[in-house]
Amino acid sequence: MQNDTAKIDKLPGKRVTNQRRLLINILKQANRHLDADELFSRAKLQEPHISLSTVYRNLRLFKDLGVITERHFIEEHHHYEVRLKADHHHLICVECGRVVEFDSDQIAQIAKKIGREQDFDVTDSDLHIEGYCPRCKKLGKNKDQ
Amino acid sequence: MQNDTAKIDKLPGKRVTNQRRLLINILKQANRHLDADELFSRAKLQEPHISLSTVYRNLRLFKDLGVITERHFIEEHHHYEVRLKADHHHLICVECGRVVEFDSDQIAQIAKKIGREQDFDVTDSDLHIEGYCPRCKKLGKNKDQ
DNA sequence: CTGCCTGCAAATCTTTTGCACCGAT
DNA sequence: ATCGGTGCAAAAGATTTGCAGGCAG
Numbered sequence: 001m002q003n004d005t006a007k008i009d010k011l012p013g014k015r016v017t018n019q020r021r022l023l024i025n026i027l028k029q030a031n032r033h034l035d036a037d038e039l040f041s042r043a044k045l046q047e048p049h050i051s052l053s054t055v056y057r058n059l060r061l062f063k064d065l066g067v068i069t070e071r072h073f074i075e076e077h078h079h080y081e082v083r084l085k086a087d088h089h090h091l092i093c094v095e096c097g098r099v100v101e102f103d104s105d106q107i108a109q110i111a112k113k114i115g116r117e118q119d120f121d122v123t124d125s126d127l128h129i130e131g132y133c134p135r136c137k138k139l140g141k142n143k144d145q
Numbered sequence: 146m147q148n149d150t151a152k153i154d155k156l157p158g159k160r161v162t163n164q165r166r167l168l169i170n171i172l173k174q175a176n177r178h179l180d181a182d183e184l185f186s187r188a189k190l191q192e193p194h195i196s197l198s199t200v201y202r203n204l205r206l207f208k209d210l211g212v213i214t215e216r217h218f219i220e221e222h223h224h225y226e227v228r229l230k231a232d233h234h235h236l237i238c239v240e241c242g243r244v245v246e247f248d249s250d251q252i253a254q255i256a257k258k259i260g261r262e263q264d265f266d267v268t269d270s271d272l273h274i275e276g277y278c279p280r281c282k283k284l285g286k287n288k289d290q
Numbered sequence: 291c292t293g294c295c296t297g298c299a300a301a302t303c304t305t306t307t308g309c310a311c312c313g314a315t
Numbered sequence: 316a317t318c319g320g321t322g323c324a325a326a327a328g329a330t331t332t333g334c335a336g337g338c339a340g
Contacts, residue, residue, distance in 0.1 A: 006321080015294060015339050051297045056330060057275055058295095073216030077330095091263055100263055107255060111274045118245055122276040129256045131267040160319060162315050179302080196322045201305060203320095223304095 014061070019043075019050055023058050024067070033071055033079035033099065069124070085123050087111070093133035100133075159206070164195055168203050171214070172199075174186035178216055178224035178244065214269070232256070232270050245278075 014020075026042050027034065034042070040055045061081060062068040071079045071090075087108045091100040107127050115122035159165075171187050172179065179187070181240060185200045207213040216224045216235070232253050236245040252272050260267035 005229070017295065017339075019296075020270065036157040048259065049297070052329095053298080053331075054296060058329095072223075077190075078217070091259060091265055100265075102259060102263075103260075104255070107252075107272065110249070110252060110255075111272065114193075114234075114236060114247060114249075115274060115276055118247075120236055120238070120276040121282045122274055122275070123239065124275040126273045127252065127268055128271045128273055129260060129265070130269040131260055131265040134264040137266045154317070162314075162320065197304095198306075198323080199321060205306095285325075 019047065019054050020058055021063075022047055022050070023055065024062070027062075027068060027080060030081070033081045035079050037082070071126075089129070091126040091129045091131070093136055094130050095132055095136035095139075098133050164192065165203055166201050167192055168194070168200065169207070172207075172213060172225060175226070178226045180224050184225070216271075234272040234274070236274045236276070238281055239275050240277055240281035240284075243278050 003130050022043055023039065026039060030042075036052070036055055036059060039059070040050070040052050043050045043055065059068070059070075063070055064082075068080045071081065088103050089107060091102065092098070104127070108125060111122055111125035114120075167188055168184065171184060175187075181197070181200055181204060183197070184204070185197050188195045188200065202211070204215075208215055208225075213225045216226065233246050233248050234252060236247065237243070249272070253270060256267055256270035259265075
């Protein structure tokens with residue numbers, strides 16, 4: 001269950017560089033999903049010489065290793081988060097972009113069941129719910145633009 | 146319930162151009178999710194002069210009108226599909242990218258319940274399940290690369 | 291040492307924008 | 316006739332790649 005952490009601390013078959021350790025730590029500590037550029041900015045605070053290509057190269061590596069998950073919400077680019085639990089889900093405000101995460105065993109079970117019906121080996125599931133958050137719906141979601 | 150279709154046939158407050166009609170029709174008839182470039186290629190077959198900017202401009206318009214939904218699966222760019230039903234869900238093969246769509250009232254109910262708990266006005270939900278499809282898991286998902 | 295990883299710069303790919311003309315209403 | 320929509324080209328943004336030098340194993 002904490003294999004992920006092991007994978008993070010010692011990337012299997014790959015070299016552990018300062019840049020990689022730093023990037024993983026930032027991702028782990030981030031309380032929100034980061035995009036490549038945000039990750040780059042935060043990394044530069046500690047390692048001013050780090051380059052954006054290193055960030056992209058390692059995001060791809062981490063993703064391939066299954067250490068992080070790539071998400072696409074309402075904004076234009078990808079966001080990344082460390083995979084802490086097997087599955088967790090998202091409630092996204094289409095107005096302000098706020099993301100609320102939650103768990104649900106029930107959903108995981110449904111996902112497994114559907115996988116079985118379609119003969120898929122399920123590795124991950126994400127119930128992505130869109131709507132208006134309390135604040136935005138109060139401010140009136142019906143005014144044009 | 147078929148307001149979407151009405152919206153497509155007569156874009157409210159917007160001009161109905163050949164390009165728009167064409168793009169909507171291609172999206173409606175596509176049996177898979179299209180990205181901007183695929184949509185552009187198909188449109189060019191019927192309207193060789195259409196430009197990619199027109200495709201992007203109208204994808205944005207359709208999305209704002211709620212006529213299409215933007216998705217991001219495992220590939221790099223956005224994919225679009227016409228919203229036929231209120232909610233439908235996706236099973237995606239992480240190896241070959243195949244997408245299986247399915248319905249589930251149960252999921253819609255869960256989404257509503259969670260929305261209620263978090264005081265969100267839910268407008269859409271998508272259970273996004275990843276895994277290996279029958280073919281890919283047979284070919285051996287464990288080989289490197 | 292050796293080869294993987296990095297920084298830098300340039301290349302590529304995706305999406306947006308400015309502008310003059312065109313066509314739906 | 317008006318003004319929103321279009322095509323084209325150029326700009327802006329996001330991501331990838333080539334290369335020479337650096338450092339983890």
